Amino acid sequence: MVQIAKKADPDERLETLGKLAQFDVTGMPLLFASGKRSLRFHFIYPAVGEKGNCVNLFKVLQSNLCEHNCFYCVNRKARDCPRVEFTPEELSQLFLRYWRKGWVKGLFLSSAIHPTPDQAQEKMFRTILLLRRRYGYRGYIHCKILPGSDEAFIEKIGPLVDRLSINLEAPAQKYLARLSPDKQFQPQLWERLKKIAIYNSIHPLRAGVTTQLVVGASGESDREILSLSQNLYQGYNTRRIYYSGFIPVGDTPLQQLPPCPSLREARLYQADFLLRRYGFKTEELVFEEKNNLLLDKDPKLAWALNHPDRFPIELNTASFEQLIRVPGIGRILAKRIIETRRHTRFRDLEQRKKLRALASRA
Ligand code: SF4
Numbered sequence: 001m002v003q004i005a006k007k008a009d010p011d012e013r014l015e016t017l018g019k020l021a022q023f024d025v026t027g028m029p030l031l032f033a034s035g036k037r038s039l040r041f042h043f044i045y046p047a048v049g050e051k052g053n054c055v056n057l058f059k060v061l062q063s064n065l066c067e068h069n070c071f072y073c074v075n076r077k078a079r080d081c082p083r084v085e086f087t088p089e090e091l092s093q094l095f096l097r098y099w100r101k102g103w104v105k106g107l108f109l110s111s112a113i114h115p116t117p118d119q120a121q122e123k124m125f126r127t128i129l130l131l132r133r134r135y136g137y138r139g140y141i142h143c144k145i146l147p148g149s150d151e152a153f154i155e156k157i158g159p160l161v162d163r164l165s166i167n168l169e170a171p172a173q174k175y176l177a178r179l180s181p182d183k184q185f186q187p188q189l190w191e192r193l194k195k196i197a198i199y200n201s202i203h204p205l206r207a208g209v210t211t212q213l214v215v216g217a218s219g220e221s222d223r224e225i226l227s228l229s230q231n232l233y234q235g236y237n238t239r240r241i242y243y244s245g246f247i248p249v250g251d252t253p254l255q256q257l258p259p260c261p262s263l264r265e266a267r268l269y270q271a272d273f274l275l276r277r278y279g280f281k282t283e284e285l286v287f288e289e290k291n292n293l294l295l296d297k298d299p300k301l302a303w304a305l306n307h308p309d310r311f312p313i314e315l316n317t318a319s320f321e322q323l324i325r326v327p328g329i330g331r332i333l334a335k336r337i338i339e340t341r342r343h344t345r346f347r348d349l350e351q352r353k354k355l356r357a358l359a360s361r362a
Pocket residue numbers: 066067068069070073074075076077111112113180
């Protein structure tokens with residue numbers, strides 16, 4: 001029986017929705033974060049940035065009423081849980097209160113889908129419109145585009161936000177069917193992501209376009225995930241792809257599945273980094289027989305061990321591209337090596353240590 005807690009105090013509703021939104025965690029695993037996740041409120045989400053820095057976002061659902069029955073989801077229609085929603089006015093006021101206190105730096109707005117994708121998306125649009133037009137809020141907003149909503153929302157919401165995203169959830173239809181049987185990969189998710197990418201190419205969004213995949217619940221392999229990621233980075237100028245390790249939720253059809261190991265999630269982020277920043281191709285990465293990344297070695301080290309022909313390299317003459325392929329040498333260190341060798345030659349390991357090279361590994 002679905003209970004709609006509309007009468008509850010907005011703060012109580014906020015905490016309820018914030019708690020439920022924790023199952024939709026996006027961002028690099030805290031393995032990469034420099035800060036600690038010790039927040040008092042569930043709706044304050046420490047988004048982990050590119051350099052491991054944390055930025056607190058107000059992450060909440062406009063509503064957790066949903067018409068869908070995704071097998072893994074805490075808010076699926078058939079699941080008995082508190083159902084709450086906000087009017088655009090309520091949610092914009094709540095956000096501004098915490099933003100003015102300095103507790104959050106921006107808004108990450110999502111929603112479950114009720115009663116229709118268009119009506120749910122319209123409410124989100126109106127929340128954002130109030131913030132921008134009536135209250136003059138100029139800070140960061142990330143808005144999710146809901147599967148099945150009219151593509152005209154991309155044009156309506158795009159000019160008001162910094163980032164747009166839609167969750168692909170899985171790398172292909174056959175895997176999506178094991179997670180979200182009511183959704184169609186091609187027309188509802190993939191085509192919509194392409195439309196967002198086209199919008200972004202014409203009207204660049206300050207924080208770009210992102211998507212998110214659920215990892216470890218549908219039998220998908222890391223190779224399939226990373227092939228999709230490569231396609232999205234190269235063909236659609238996607239800013240980031242988030243890998244959300246599956247966590248079983250009670251009273252859902254997938255409650256018996258084991259959780260995705262956090263190390264698998266971490267390896268995917270490392271491999272993703274190699275694709276985005278180090279010029280690697282998915283085909284070059286090392287996978288085990290089930291087409292998953294090795295858990296006991298980071299992907300760059302695994303690649304290096306598989307390519308003894310590429311090592312050692314001569315520090316005094318190696319190109320930037322050769323340097324950044326050495327485990328332990330990142331982009332910053334590679335630049336410093338190239339800068340240093342303009343006026344001196346590397347003769348011994350001590351000089352490398354002075355450059356803070358991870359000498360033993362490198
Ligand atoms: S659409 Fe699926 S994943 Fe999204 S809230 Fe509804 S049941 Fe959950």
